[in-house]
Amino acid sequence: MPKTWYFKGGIHPQENKNTADHESVTMPIPKRVILPLRQHIGAICEPTVEVGDQVFVGQVVADSTATISVPIHASVSGKVVGLENIPNATGKPMPAMVIESDGLQTPDPAIAPITTRDPDELIKAIRDSGLVGLGGAGFPTWFKLKPPPGDKLDLLLINGAECESYITSDYREMIENSPGVIRGIKLVLHILGIDRAIIGVEDNKQIGIDRLIKACNDEPQISVIPLKTRYPQGGEKQLIYALTGRRVPSGGLPSAVGVLVLSINTISFIDEYVTTGMPLVKRRVTVDGDCVRNPKNVWVPVGTPIADVFEFCGGFKEPPDKLIMGGPMMGVTQYSLKNSVLKQTNALLAMTSRFDRTRDEYACLRCGKCADACPMRLQPWRMNADIRIREFERARELHLLDCIECGCCSYVCPSQIHLVQTFRLGKAELQKLRKKEKN
Ligand code: SF4
Ligand code: SF4
Structure with a gap:
């Protein structure tokens, strides 16, 4: 057995891998897809097609000349019916392209296997x-x-x-x-x-x-x-x-x-x-959570509204209290079922409040449990204290920017302090300070 190392800290939450033995299934093509023009870290893309254009599966519909970016492709064949600003997964407005499917899934004729090995x-x-x-x-x-x-x-x-x-x-x-x-x-x-x-x-x-x-x-x-x-x-x-x-x-x-x-x-x-030669136009998404009637692993065209995906899984047993894109620790809470599946969406969870760990905060006990759980060997309680009194530079000196926002500290904190949210705020404030310094 090759040697392995154990990283310090971390936690072992309930695994709940309920869909582990569920073979992947493909959902029907949605009536329309909504493709945000940025689904990656990097620059936002510009549309390369116009409203009214016919598009094919795998055709580039938006791209950018910026250094860090990737093109976006049509995940259904059909007609571009809208270019509009929609709130993205975090609620911020984001340009998006709406394509109405013709139900034919005609691939872009230019698509061909990649033969080069250079x-x-x-x-x-x-x-x-x-x-x-x-x-x-x-x-x-x-x-x-x-x-x-x-x-x-x-x-x-x-x-x-x-x-x-x-x-x-x-x-x-x-x-x-x-x-x-x-x-x-x-x-x-x-x-x-x-x-x-x-x-x-x-x-x-x-x-x-x-x-x-x-x-x-x-x-x-x-x-x-x-x-x-x-x-x-x-x-x-x-x-x-x-x-x-x-x-x-x-x-x-x-x-x-x-x-x-x-x-x-x-x-x-x-x-x-x-x-x-077919570009990234679909994702396998784990659909689960105690509200979902039939949890599954589903192949989903990128841009499919999450409402359609939950519907394919039998809908909700009871109204969800929380919708999450991604995992329960690092995923992004969704405020609307109209949001769409992105390239990087690996899970959609619908949970009742029984799983909600958001509670009123109590004073820090200086118990050190957060530091023991931190896989980056940080001191969450100290960074939290600094950020709350707006001492952002002091938090940076404590390596706030190395925080991977894994949530282990929040998970173990007996005072239920909202540590990760505080760290996100602290990072955003540091970014603002950097921008101000540059101008
Ligand atoms: S969220 Fe940040 S500070 Fe908290 S345990 Fe993870 S890496 Fe450490
Ligand atoms: S786990 Fe919570 S209460 Fe304990 S030191 Fe960290 S922030 Fe304070």
Whole structure:
């Protein structure tokens, strides 16, 4: 058994992987899709088609010339019926394109398999595919394939931890398409010009581990390593430490320690895209929560209103108190069923108030439980105290910007202090201060 390291801190919430043995199903094509023109970290895209235009599945409908961005593609064939500002998942206005489906799902005739094996051309093709990190972060994948000058990669890590409760989207990919995962890894190793990959999977996913081991039986450059089930094992820095013992420096990228991390669904999409040429137009979404009548793993066209997805899963047993896009720890609460599934949406949860941990806050007890649980070795109680008296620079000196917003501190706090919200506020204030300094 290869050596692994245990990151300090973390928690083990109830796993609730209720859909782990549910084979993925495909939902019917929605009547219309709403495509926000930014579904990634980076610049917003400009429309490349107009209202009234006919579009085909996989056709580019918006793109940007900015350094960090990826194009957006039509996920249904049909007619563009609107370009409008809609509130995005966090409530901020965001330009979005509305496409009414013709129900035919006619693919863009220009789509063809990617035949080049030139690394630079493959990176460009991966940009053209619109791929972003499908583990939830949404960072353009092509950009990660080009490490900053001076950083030399020697290891590809595949993140199969899927440590958030409920979510089983990566796990189903391991079970249903492990050869695709391995082909994707071989392609990325070729692009990077390196010869070593490790797939890290939490040890609560035994069938997935077995399938991957079998699929890479003849691939000595790829190994599968089971990891202790512990949240946030899938955090990039935690995963890198667990699998290699390397520590990413404060404020640094994984490439600073020679590592590139991609998620299971991201790597297998690369294989699928190269084989078919079809860009990123659908997502496997885990639909679960105590309000959902029939929890499932569902293939969903990007841009589908979340109401349609819940409807496909039998609707609600009782009115939900909370809708979450992503996992219960790091997901984003949705205020409307009209919001749509994004490229990086890996889960939709509908919960009753029985699962709501938001309570009135009490005074800090200085018990230190938050510091014990913090996987980034921060002192949450001290940062919280500083931010609340608007001492943002002092919080920064305590490495506020290294906080990954995992929520472990809030989860264990006996005083129910809203620590993560405070840290988000503190980061936003620091950003404002930086902007002011620049002007
Ligand atoms: S949210 Fe931030 S401070 Fe709290 S445990 Fe996670 S990394 Fe540490
Ligand atoms: S866990 Fe809560 S009460 Fe305890 S030190 Fe941290 S913030 Fe204070």
